[in-house]
Amino acid sequence: MICAQGFTPLTQFGFSFSLSSPLESQRCGFSTPRLYMVSPISCNYQDSTFSVSRAAKFRDLRLFKSVELDQFITSDDEDEMGDGFFEAIEELERMTREPSDVLEEMNDRLSAREIQLVLVYFSQEGRDSWCALEVFEWLQKENRVDKETMELMVSIMCSWIKKLVEGRHNVGDVVDLLVDMDCVGLKPHFSMIEKVISLYWEMGEKEKAVFFVKEVLGRNLAFMKDDWEGHKGGPSGYLAWKMMVDGDYRGAVKMVLHLRESGLRPEVYSYLIAMTAVVKELNEFAKALRKLKGYARDGFVAELDKNNVELVAKYQTELLADGVQLSNWVLEEGSSSIRGVVHERLLAMYICAGQGVEAERQLWEMKLVGKEADADLYDIVLAICASQKETKAMKRLLTRIEITSPMIKKKSLTWLLRGYIKGGHFRDAAGTLVKMINLGFLPEYLDRVAVLQGLRKEIREPESVHTYLDLCKCLSDANLIGPSLVYLHLQKHKLWIIKML
Numbered sequence: 001m002i003c004a005q006g007f008t009p010l011t012q013f014g015f016s017f018s019l020s021s022p023l024e025s026q027r028c029g030f031s032t033p034r035l036y037m038v039s040p041i042s043c044n045y046q047d048s049t050f051s052v053s054r055a056a057k058f059r060d061l062r063l064f065k066s067v068e069l070d071q072f073i074t075s076d077d078e079d080e081m082g083d084g085f086f087e088a089i090e091e092l093e094r095m096t097r098e099p100s101d102v103l104e105e106m107n108d109r110l111s112a113r114e115i116q117l118v119l120v121y122f123s124q125e126g127r128d129s130w131c132a133l134e135v136f137e138w139l140q141k142e143n144r145v146d147k148e149t150m151e152l153m154v155s156i157m158c159s160w161i162k163k164l165v166e167g168r169h170n171v172g173d174v175v176d177l178l179v180d181m182d183c184v185g186l187k188p189h190f191s192m193i194e195k196v197i198s199l200y201w202e203m204g205e206k207e208k209a210v211f212f213v214k215e216v217l218g219r220n221l222a223f224m225k226d227d228w229e230g231h232k233g234g235p236s237g238y239l240a241w242k243m244m245v246d247g248d249y250r251g252a253v254k255m256v257l258h259l260r261e262s263g264l265r266p267e268v269y270s271y272l273i274a275m276t277a278v279v280k281e282l283n284e285f286a287k288a289l290r291k292l293k294g295y296a297r298d299g300f301v302a303e304l305d306k307n308n309v310e311l312v313a314k315y316q317t318e319l320l321a322d323g324v325q326l327s328n329w330v331l332e333e334g335s336s337s338i339r340g341v342v343h344e345r346l347l348a349m350y351i352c353a354g355q356g357v358e359a360e361r362q363l364w365e366m367k368l369v370g371k372e373a374d375a376d377l378y379d380i381v382l383a384i385c386a387s388q389k390e391t392k393a394m395k396r397l398l399t400r401i402e403i404t405s406p407m408i409k410k411k412s413l414t415w416l417l418r419g420y421i422k423g424g425h426f427r428d429a430a431g432t433l434v435k436m437i438n439l440g441f442l443p444e445y446l447d448r449v450a451v452l453q454g455l456r457k458e459i460r461e462p463e464s465v466h467t468y469l470d471l472c473k474c475l476s477d478a479n480l481i482g483p484s485l486v487y488l489h490l491q492k493h494k495l496w497i498i499k500m501l
Helices: 054-066 075-080 083-094 099-105 112-123 129-141 147-166 171-183 190-202 206-218 235-245 249-261 268-297 306-333 336-353 356-368 375-387 391-403 406-423 426-438 445-457 462-477
Strands: 044-046 049-051 485-490 495-500
Touching (some): 083 099, 099 129, 112 147, 129 147, 147 171, 171 190, 206 235, 235 268, 249 268, 268 306, 306 336, 336 356, 356 375, 356 391, 375 391, 375 406, 391 406, 406 426, 406 445, 426 445, 426 462, 445 462
Antiparallel strands (some): 044 049, 485 495
């Protein structure tokens, strides 16, 4: 479906449209398309007298049936179509009087079914489409728009919009049609906006999609908004989401920033979508850096030089700055109910960027606005802080595990241990290993090996020797390793000193 509330596009009814170019402005300021006829209702003109035989009338009605208009026209309705219907069409086509005057005069002679057929008739190719809009406007004023009529008119409008886009008309013409809909009391639904953006996107007209969004925002086009949870919130948010789905995270961020900095007012939800794009870009950037370092470690590529390291840091800083700017706009323009979501996005950004202190601050900001972060996020931030030896932040984060269950405590200490290992702080890692063993926790085998290997590399430092010996004794006492032999070779005296722990 291309419009909300289950409206069926008129193209599914079997009618086809081809639009003229350029669009012709009609009365009442409408700029909707003039359509050319392919299969209109058959009407016989004789000396300016409008006459249609009963047989021809039934044949035309059966044509409507054959294109799935049963919900509007059925065989039972044929006898209800009086001559007033055809007289109304004749008067409207003459354009000698305003459509509202013609319909007002014949109001009592036209049934709801006949009014619907008038709309269908003037929506066909070759008819003046502005007339369908004016007929609908008159129905609105007369309070004669029921659910079926509304569905029919929205279907007609959706088909016109689709043809304008596929016919590669100017973006301004598409927006003009949406404005005309609002002019006659047919407020465009956000689903229509989504459909236009999707059509441009699928056709590869991405620049037109951006220009369309700018036009909609610039003209302050009013539309019926969908449920916040189920949709993308508005045109700029939906377009940013489309970009993000295609993997153009940086493009989505730049697009939203450009709209805001151009003096337009994107919906608040678009800022949140752009913040999500920042998180995804930072995450992909971090993955690429890890792969590059792996290749450098294996000798496939050279290590990053100072200039490249600075470029990497600059790119990451710019991404974070964009995310912070977006968060500021959300906090300024959004409601207090989404503050927790903002800090959650900022938390994800700083985690991806490996900035432990800033990430820890967002955890407490979330707590202050009543949005508790998952325990796993606390552990991840703890590991980042441990890798960077951010002692104060670590102490604050460790206070929460004092009253937790043994399982959760072991998990948090494991993250702390791995953070130390990642940062190369092996003496601190050894202390954490000993603490875990004393608490009755069994550290993972690979973690134990990593700490021992790290300490061996630093064995020549006196502090590392004592740390290494203490750790070996602790592991041996816990039956996690066999007895250890410590030896010292005095080459001058050709003497070996061996001691078993």
